[in-house]
Every structure is written in structure tokens, then in C-alpha cells.
Amino acid sequence: MLISTKGRYALRVLIDMAEHSGSEYIKLKDIAERQEISEKYLESIVKQLVKNKIVTGLRGKGGGYKLSKAPDEINVGEVLRIMEGSLAPVACMEETNLPCPRVGECRTREFWRGLNDAIRRYTDSFTIADLTRSYSADYDYVI
Amino acid sequence: MLISTKGRYALRVLIDMAEHSGSEYIKLKDIAERQEISEKYLESIVKQLVKNKIVTGLRGKGGGYKLSKAPDEINVGEVLRIMEGSLAPVACMEETNLPCPRVGECRTREFWRGLNDAIRRYTDSFTIADLTRSYSADYDYVI
DNA sequence: GTTTTTCATAGTATAACAGTATGTTGGTAT
DNA sequence: ATACCAACATACTGTTATACTATGAAAAAC
Numbered sequence: 001m002l003i004s005t006k007g008r009y010a011l012r013v014l015i016d017m018a019e020h021s022g023s024e025y026i027k028l029k030d031i032a033e034r035q036e037i038s039e040k041y042l043e044s045i046v047k048q049l050v051k052n053k054i055v056t057g058l059r060g061k062g063g064g065y066k067l068s069k070a071p072d073e074i075n076v077g078e079v080l081r082i083m084e085g086s087l088a089p090v091a092c093m094e095e096t097n098l099p100c101p102r103v104g105e106c107r108t109r110e111f112w113r114g115l116n117d118a119i120r121r122y123t124d125s126f127t128i129a130d131l132t133r134s135y136s137a138d139y140d141y142v143i
Numbered sequence: 144m145l146i147s148t149k150g151r152y153a154l155r156v157l158i159d160m161a162e163h164s165g166s167e168y169i170k171l172k173d174i175a176e177r178q179e180i181s182e183k184y185l186e187s188i189v190k191q192l193v194k195n196k197i198v199t200g201l202r203g204k205g206g207g208y209k210l211s212k213a214p215d216e217i218n219v220g221e222v223l224r225i226m227e228g229s230l231a232p233v234a235c236m237e238e239t240n241l242p243c244p245r246v247g248e249c250r251t252r253e254f255w256r257g258l259n260d261a262i263r264r265y266t267d268s269f270t271i272a273d274l275t276r277s278y279s280a281d282y283d284y285v286i
Numbered sequence: 287g288t289t290t291t292t293c294a295t296a297g298t299a300t301a302a303c304a305g306t307a308t309g310t311t312g313g314t315a316t
Numbered sequence: 317a318t319a320c321c322a323a324c325a326t327a328c329t330g331t332t333a334t335a336c337t338a339t340g341a342a343a344a345a346c
Contacts, residue, residue: 029291038335043294148303172322190324203322
């Protein structure tokens with residue numbers, strides 16, 4: 001499993017913020033209820049997003065979280081990499097890891113590199129805006 | 144991490160067999176030594192490959208394992224799926240899992256489906272033959 | 287100064303990973 | 317026949333990650 005609940009929940013939180021905030025702070029309790037995810041667990045997830053400047057927190061009454069950037073400025077691949085640490089499909093494709101001692105005789109390295117690239121290309125091609133429900137497309141507008 | 148040592152080692156074993164066997168049985172001990180992997184651990188991996196008809200085992204002296212099919216008939220994606228159980232990047236993309244109860248309101252499903260497809264397309268586009276060192280390409284031929 | 291919300295730290299049950307250990311079965315060579 | 321060899325089978329183990337829960341401190345609004 002490449003993506004754990006951390007990455008999946010993070011995307012849902014960001015989409016929720018993009019869909020519900022009008023430059024207002026939203027409290028985690030609301031998001032947790034809408035998304036049916038434990039608020040306490042979400043705290044640990046959102047903390048990571050704050051640390052990486054994806055969202056901004058404000059304490060106290062009327063506080064909460066909001067996106068630090070516009071939804072179309074938030075890259076999905078970057079978010080997933082923050083939450084999962086890495087999206088490398090194998091250990092030898094993680095930048096932090098020192099090169100494999102068998103690299104000289106390895107028959108599979110290029111195969112893994114290609115898979116790594118495919119995953120990165122795909123995930124990096126989406127923004128949070130791409131994942132929000134298009135307002136005009138399916139909103140039943142009624143006066 | 145999408146791929147564990149099970150999947151990585153399985154590919155190395157199959158490549159080793161493809162490169163060293165001339166329709167002969169190779170004993171695990173030799174593969175384990177060449178690949179510098181615990182023979183005992185490899186046993187558990189090869190057992191899976193036998194069960195799935197990727198390799199064939201023969202007991203006793205002169206016995207060992209060999210590929211059940213030609214290297215270019217063995218699909219890398221299939222091998223990885225056998226070893227890892229699934230290559231789905233998220234739980235909701237596993238065929239065996241029952242559909243997510245939030246599917247109606249899920250904003251991320253199509254994103255995950257796309258990632259799942261990208262991984263499957265890539266891994267299914269390789270055979271073991273693609274991963275073996277091409278004999279003619281870089282062998283220093285000397286009389 | 288009380289309420290509200292984020293922020294911070296610590297703990298916990300479960301499962302998967304990456305093996306190890308011991309023994310059995312079935313072929314081969316002598 | 318029997319000694320040997322290598323696959324086959326089952327059970328166990330240490331470590332790490334996952335997916336949380338619990339308790340409390342800090343700051344902002346009222």
C-alpha cells in the first residue's frame with residue numbers, strides 16, 4: 001500500500017477546506033464530522049500540513065484552519081510526499097537513502113526508476129482544485 | 144512503500160534464473176549466494192512462485208528451480224501482484240475490498256483510479272526478459 | 287477569566303515485514 | 317538399500333509502521 005490514511009485523509013481535509021472556506025477559518029471539528037474521521041487523528045495530520053505551510057492555523061474562538069494558498073496552487077503530489085515521507089515504490093528510489101551497494105549489477109534499477117517517475121508524474125499533475133467538485137458543473141442553482 | 148522485499152527479491156530470483164539456467168534446474172543456494180539474500184527467506188518467496196506456476200521445483204540431488212515459462216512470457220506486474228497481494232496504491236482500489244461507503248461523495252476516487260491504472264499499465268508493460276542483461280549488447284566476446 | 291480552538295507530547299493495540307529455526311518429503315547417486 | 321541432497325512445510329520472533337487515543341498547555345475571542 002503506497003498511500004496510508006495519512007495521505008488520503010490529508011487530501012480529504014484540503015478538499016473540504018477548498019470547498020467550504022471562503023477565506024474563513026474552519027475548525028477541525030467541522031471537517032472531522034463532515035468527513036467522518038476522528039478529530040484527534042486529524043490533528044496529527046493537519047499539524048504536518050501546518051508545518052509545511054500548506055494550511056494555516058489560528059487558535060481560539062473563531063479560529064481553525066484555512067488553506068495557505070489557492071487550491072490550484074496546492075500540488076497533490078507534494079501533499080502526499082509530505083504525509084507519506086516519500087512516494088517511492090521501493091527503498092532504493094528514496095532520495096534520502098544511500099545508494100544500493102549492488103547498483104553496478106542491478107537489473108531492476110531502471111525498472112524501479114521508471115515506476116517512480118510514473119507515480120511522480122501522475123501525482124504531480126493534479127492540484128487540490130482538480131479534486132474539488134466543479135461548482136458550475138453539478139450545483140443545482142436555485143434562487 | 145508499494146513494493147516490499149518479497150516483490151523485489153522475487154524479480155531478482157526470476158532474472159537470475161533467466162540468466163543462468165539453460166533449461167536446467169538451479170538450486171536456491173546458488174541464487175541466494177549470487178543475490179546475497181538469505182536462502183531461507185528466499186524459500187518462502189519461491190514457494191509463492193511455485194504455487195502460481197511461475198517457477199517449477201524439483202527435489203533431490205540435481206534438483207532446484209527453473210522458470211515454468213520463457214522469460215518473455217513472464218509478466219512483471221503479475222509477479223509483483225502475486226508477491227504483494229495487490230499493487231493498489233490505496234485500499235479502495237483493491238478488487239477484493241468491498242466498495243467504500245462514501246463512494247457517492249468521494250472527490251478522490253477518480254484520482255486514485257488513475258494512479259492505480261498508471262501503476263498497472265507500467266508494471267504490466269515489462270516481462271522478465273526485459274529485465275535481463277541483453278547478451279549481445281554488452282558482453283565482451285572473446286575467442 | 288472563561289470558553290474555544292489549536293498545538294504538543296505520550297501512549298497503545300494491531301498488523302505487516304523480514305527474517306530464523308526445525309523438521310519432513312521426495313528424488314538421485316552410490 | 318541407504319546415504320545424500322534439495323525442495324517443501326510449519327512455527328516462531330524481533331522490529332517497525334499504522335491508526336489511532338489520552339492528557340494537557342497555549343493562545344485568541346468574548
